[in-house]
Amino acid sequence: MDFEAVAKYSALHLKPAGLSLQYGTAGFRTKAGHLDHVMYRMGMLAVLRSRQTKSTIGVMVTASHNPEEDNGVKLVDPLGEMLTSAWEEYATCLANAEEQEIQSILTEICQKEAVKLNQRASVFIGRDTRPSSEKLSQSVIDGVSALGGQYHDYGLITTPQLHYMVFCQNTQEHYGKATVEGYYQKLSKAFVELTKQASSSGDDQMCLKIDCANGIGALKLKEMERYLPKKLLIHLYNDGTKEKLNHLCGADFVKVHQKPPLGLEIKPNERCCSFDGDADRIVYYYNDTAGHFHLVDGDKIATLISTFIKELLIKIGQTLKMAVVQTAYANGSSTRYLEETMKVPVHCTKTGVKHLHHKAQEFDIGVYFEANGHGTVLFSKAAEEKIRHMAKEEKENQKRDAAKMLENTIDLINQTVGDAISDMLVIEAILALKGLTVQQWDAIYTDLPNRQLKVKVADRRVIDTTDAERRAVTPPGLQEKIDELVKKYRLSRAFVRPSGTEDVVRVYSEADTQENADSLAHEVSLAVY
Ligand code: NG1
Ligand code: ZN
Structure with missing residues (x-):
């Protein structure tokens, strides 16, 4: 050296x-x-x-x-x-x-x-x-x-684009070309192919308002627009030309505050989404005709994508093992819907993308999303080979078409990490293929009212957790107090954990009503002091 x-x-x-x-x-x-x-x-x-x-x-x-x-x-x-x-x-x-x-x-x-x-x-x-x-x-x-x-x-460049470049480079460009053009070309080709297979809704326009958090997502979407088909009508807001990055906008703001970002006017039933500052997260939302705001978060994205994939797997008649990986922040309703209605196995890991990613690698197809909208789908090598082979060689038309859809989904998703641009295209394609509006997608299940709070403490490291961060083991007595508080409410759940990115302790609660979720979160945050 x-x-x-x-x-x-x-x-x-x-x-x-x-x-x-x-x-x-x-x-x-x-x-x-x-x-x-x-x-x-x-x-x-x-x-x-x-x-x-x-x-x-x-x-x-x-x-x-x-x-x-x-x-x-x-x-x-x-x-x-x-x-x-x-x-x-x-x-x-x-x-x-x-x-x-x-x-x-x-x-x-x-x-x-x-x-x-x-x-x-x-x-x-x-x-x-x-x-x-x-x-x-x-x-x-x-x-x-x-x-x-x-x-x-x-x-x-967006964070997921950099992950993509690294992977392309290290696989001798087998995954794609390690250039931003290569990224746009690969994704747009897969998107065009996938949406071609949308029968009746094929020529319908897909309209989407995008809040870019005043960040890199706006620049990259502007670059990518010329590669995308005209039927995808995207309108960019908070493109960074006027306001400050992430200020009162972006996926994190929308998810945490459960309200629309500044700088984007929503007409009833319009489909909207928000990226975060480096474009690795996405959440959707809309206002209903009564003007009520509805958030369609990472859990609903995981549900939409896993349902779509499961239906295709049934069509191709292959027993590939698929699972959904979540964290403790996943809404209880989503876990229940996936396990009980969809019969998809669900696993819970600690917060942090790498934990979800590693768990998802254990399956033929691992769908992972954090409730905040960070996520992707991983396909094992064997699953990918099987699907690509069927898309080419399968004699039965129906099976071959389903395999082709899966193949295009594989090419459209950024398997290295959660990617707002790629996830957005996957979601838009699925909605078009299934002929779903954002309201119909939202109605798959009803979220339990929930609340997230931050608490400033002298030293957040005194809180140590177990069971995928759902229970506190230290300081002594804290978990017992939380258990007592949770018992006071119906359909309730709460946990605390030290943030890995901010000097705060995060509190999460769920309950039967928003009022109860709020008051449970408040009571738990008092117990943390
Ligand atoms: P922390 O600050 O550890 O809660 C946050 C997010 C994670 C993940 C990381 C990395 C929540 C509750 N936590 O972690 O999901 O996205 O940032 O950016 O949203
Ligand atoms: Zn991010």
Whole structure:
């Protein structure tokens, strides 16, 4: 390792004294002003990970749905997945190291992970539209350069697009071309093919209003529009030309506040959706004729997609094992509907995309969505091969057509990570194919009223949880108190967990009425203090 270069660059990216950060469920996230040294060091870590895996590694500069003043960084592993746990620890260790410790920590990682220093290193870099992101991604580049790695800077790009590029690159472009054009071409071709098979509704227009959270989604949808068929009429709002990123808009705002974003006027029964700041989440919603707002969240998206796939699986007559993976935030009604009515197995994991993703990999077809709208579908290699083979060779027309639909669904979905653009196209295609309006989709089941609150505490780490975060094991007595409060209400459920991305404890409740859900959440938040 060229420690002279490391020292030279390190001097340009000094760590503020006393600052300590942790690589959480979404990488590092905090005020942008505190992140310069972290970006530089993550550039270096990406080089080591690339050398160790002999693959391209991604580095994404974004703080997703968090305020514009924040920023963050996340590493993307060779198959487009989140970084493995051991390396998350190295990331935390390297980010918090004092200047004089950097060299020894780098050396230690190389020894522990048998990193070959003469191995070629390749890093893909992307960033969101935050004002701080450009400079911070330059710091990542300095880190890559300090250790002699090569890089490709994609500049402004959505998080899922960067995951896609990394996966394409590492599979010798078998998955697709590692360019944004390649991404647009692959998705739009699959969308056109899939919607071609919509019989009666085939020529109908699909109208959708999109709240882009004043983020990267707007730029990328504008680029993609010319690849998409004319019958898909998308109207972009909050495109970042006027207002601040994520401010009173975007998927997280709509989900948490259960109300429409600012900057988008909704006429009764119009289909609308919101992306988050880096376009890896999507939620749908509409106003009914009485002017009431209805949220169609990640759980309803998972239900729509898994129902669609299950019906096709029945048609092709293959016994492929499909499951839905959720977190504790999934609405109780969705879990019940999937298990009892749809007879689809449901699994619950801890919050954080990587937990859902890993669980979903256990099935032939794993559909995973967080209630907040982050999710995708994973197809095992065997399932994919079977489906592609049938789409080509199957003699029975009906079976072959169903297999083709599944094949196009595979090509339309971004299997590396949740992707608002890809999910939106999948949903629009399914609604067209099934001839469903947004109201009909929403009516599949009725959500239990629920409430999410944030509580500021001195140290959120005193709360430790178990059972996919649904029960608190510490501090002593807390879970007992929650159990008592839950008993006071009907159809109720509540849990608390420390956030992995903000310095808060999150409280979630469900009950028979909104009033009761609100009051249960309030009572539980008092118990957390
Ligand atoms: P935290 O802050 O750990 O609750 C939030 C979301 C996660 C996930 C991550 C990563 C909720 C309740 N939590 O995590 O689902 O999206 O951010 O961005 O929505
Ligand atoms: Zn996001």
